[in-house]
Amino acid sequence: MTKILQRNLYREVADRIGELIEHGELSPGERISEKQLCDRFGVSRTPLREALKVLATEGLIELLPNRGARVVQLTFKKVKDTYDLMAALEGLSGELACEYISDAEISAIRKLHDTMLEHYRNRDLLPYFKVNRQIHESILAAANNDVLQETYSNLNQRVKRVRYSKKMTERYWSQAVKDHENMMAALEKRDGALLGQILRDHLCNKIEVATLAGVINPDYDKSIANG
Template identity: 45%
Template sequence: MQNSANQADLSAATPALPKVTRLRLHDTVVEHLRNFIVEGVLKPGTKLNERELCDTLGISRTPLREALKVLAAEGLIDISPNRGATVSRMTEAEIRETFEVMSGLEAFSGELACERITPAELAEIKALHYTMLACRAQNDLPGYYSRNREIHDRINEAARNSALRQIYISVNRRLQSLRFRSNFQTAKWDRAVQEHDEMIQALEARDGKRLAAILRQHLLEKRDAVLQLAAEAAEAGAQDD
């Protein structure tokens, strides 16, 4: 029953998605599937239907299976010889621990970025910030989250530390869908916007310690929001039973 509902969600999302072109096919398929997972079109625990995904994306099974291998390496899906591919589901402990690690990575990125960011990079981040605010005003969560994610990514890039960059990308991929869901409640979404205002101010002032503290708290609040949503979902499921 759950798989049917998820398939219906996927079908509802397809009109807004262009068919995948042959240009950079592999990267495009990975990006589409990653977005499906991040935005909850494909929910944790969902068994992936290869035929349906091929029809949705307008591709054959070969590039799809190549993309699934990439997502499995990123920890976004699990592939079993007997069960096929399913969207990964993180345990409560994994969520808690991974967000804690991410909070440290974000804080360190912010501290280094304040030392190394260029005026041009800062201007680009501020432009993304203003576009993100416009998306919030329009209640456009996917648009908002896309800019939000890029802001955090640009801060990490501005840190200019390749080892930190590699670890950041690896850990962050597992949390993208959860970071997206952390804004489902209006109050928490507005709080995140306020914190982003504070991030920009600290970055402009090149105040590394302040930016590090803001980013650390920002990620820990996301952790708490995600755990609260998980607890509420579990409670609702228990009541249904």
């Protein structure tokens, strides 16, 4: 692990800790030892503690008065709440995108879409996920709303550790592809209301939640393990 050397130390540290959480190297509920992280990153406590405060604001960890920090336990309800919100934001991004998107941007997304279909036909899950994400990000970017993008990005970060780790069932996968066909059509017609509706109803998120519900302790507020 390369030590951190310079510049905007607190932000750098915050990102690195975020990665540790995402990859499960810091377990949910686990006490975060300041000293341990300081040694790991070769940084003093000042920027590290600033990073912890920022991460708490971003919802990745929680601070207990006089008792340090711990990684947030993702409960089923928290994940569901976050996904509900993300679905609404995707819907908005669709509406806005149709207002502002250029022909060039549409054809770029069309290319991504066709590539994704190719991956689907070959059942290449990882490449499929990657292009899928690019499509959603492109629409988000076309929405031309920085606050929206920032907010979505933050929410996504919170649930990253339980995303992209589930296997699709064939049925859900084909439904998701159908959704994308409809999305593409709505986008090319620049039908914002329709695209928004499709994105809000887009099953991806709900699939994952459903999958989680099957995989994990179905208890509503019980913590769930990392992927």
